[in-house]
Amino acid sequence: MLSLPMGYPILMKERPMPGGVALARRQLRSLAANEVLVRISRAAICGTDLHIIGWNAWAAKSYKPPFALGHEFSGIVIDRGNEVHDIKPGDKVAAETHLPCGHCSQCAADRGHTCLNLRVFSRLDCGAFAEYAIVPSELLRVLPADLHHKYACLMEPLGIGVRAVRESQARSGQLLVVGCGPIGLLAIAAAKATGTTRIIATDLSHDRLRLAQSIGADTLIDPSEDDANEQLMSLRPNAGGVDAAIDTSGNQAGIASALSAVRPGGTLLLAGLPNGDIGLDLSRHVILREIAVRGIYGRHLRTTWQDTIDLLPALIPALDRIVTHEFPLHEYEAAFDIATSGQAGKVQFVINDD
Ligand SMILES: [Zn+2]
Ligand SMILES: [Zn+2]
Known part of the structure; x- marks a missing residue:
């Protein structure tokens, strides 16, 4: 077994308050039969991490500090428990972060x-903002050895974008993506790679809109501009709106504008978590215009990972643009600041880039 007498660095949410994050050291422990020791190569900051760091109402309800931060990563397997056979030392891996029970009615469906008994990586105290992580083997997926960690560590959020685009069924039509943060950008890249006819992107940040354009958005709208709603309404007046919208903002005004921009019978997929309760005009849009509104929570476990692998070759140039910042782990404060700024694409920690 690997010996690390001084332990390894790991970023912890230590206290239940905004911030409250510190770089600690953790000792390696022996592996349970189903566990795998991974040396983390890269890890990416997710919106969930930012909710936890900002300690909003949702985070305060869902998490109990202290716990280890970070769930989007790729790395190399160092060791495995004695019941792990399908993953071996030297494998390049990333994690599907949802761990189902395998026997409830949802799993059966x-x-x-x-x-119904879902466990998620970010609540297992594994921690990916660290040099090592001990991960249940069921969560790990082996990746092609020649896939660079920069892209490998995007598999989890990219899967959300790929799935949202697939389920929007807007392929031969028009797709509105509200919010050009990382999930919005990944959805735009996936929409472009799967041949969506026209992609409309909205964001308050012009840097992010430019980024969206560089990876395939055809029409850009800044919702703070006076005529933003008219711009949205003028999209396909004969069809009554866009075929589908994906909200990644979690913002009340953003969701409301997405809802009113979708044509009758179209689809709105919600992938961004609102901070709390929000109000929407359900009579006017959802009922009288029969818009289907549905959440997207993670990836479809049987199909999305492979769908994403299949799309990767077409997505690499976009992913290169979407990763806008790279930091060593000890510069975590600067990394979280830029990720929170609303100006960045995906922000990654480069931990062991091998
Ligand atoms: Zn994530
Ligand atoms: Zn289950």
Whole structure:
């Protein structure tokens, strides 16, 4: 077994308050039969991490500090428990972060991502903002050895973008993506790679809109501009709006504008978590215009990972643009600041880039 007498660095949410994060050291322990020791190569900051760091109402309800931060990563397997046979030392891995029970009615219905007994990586105290992580083997997926860690560590959020685009069924039509943060950008890249006819992107940040354009958005709208709603309404007046919208902002005004921009019978997929309760005009849009509104929570466990692998070659140039910042782990404060600024694409920690 690997010996680390001084332990390894790991970023912890230590206190239940905004911030409250510190770089600690953790000792390696022996592996349970189903566990795998991974040396983390890269890890990416996710919106969930930012909610936890900002300690909003949702985070305060869902998490109890102290616990280890970070769940989007790729790395190399160093060691495995004695019941792990399908993953071996030297494998390049990333994690599917949803761990279903395998025997409830949701699991039986091929909906393991909404398993009634679902466990998620970020609540297992594994921690990916660290040099090492001990991970249940069921969560790990082996990746092609030649896939660079920069892209490998995007598999989890990219899967959300790929799935949202697939389920929007807007392929031969028009797709509105509200919010050009990392998930919005990944959805735009996936929409472009799967041949969506026209992609409309909205964001308050012009840097992010430019980034969206560089990876395939055809029409850019800044919702703070006076005529933003008219711009949205003028999209396909004969069709009554866009075929589908994906909200990644979690913002009340953003969701409301997405809802009113979708044509009758179209689809709105919600992938961004609102901070709390929000109000929407359900009579006017959802009922009288029969818009289907549905959440997207993670990846479809049986299909999305492979769908994403299949799309990767077409996505690499976009992913290169979407990763806008790279930091060593000890510069975590600067990394979280830029990720929170609303100006960045995906922010990654480069921990052991091998
Ligand atoms: Zn994530
Ligand atoms: Zn289940």
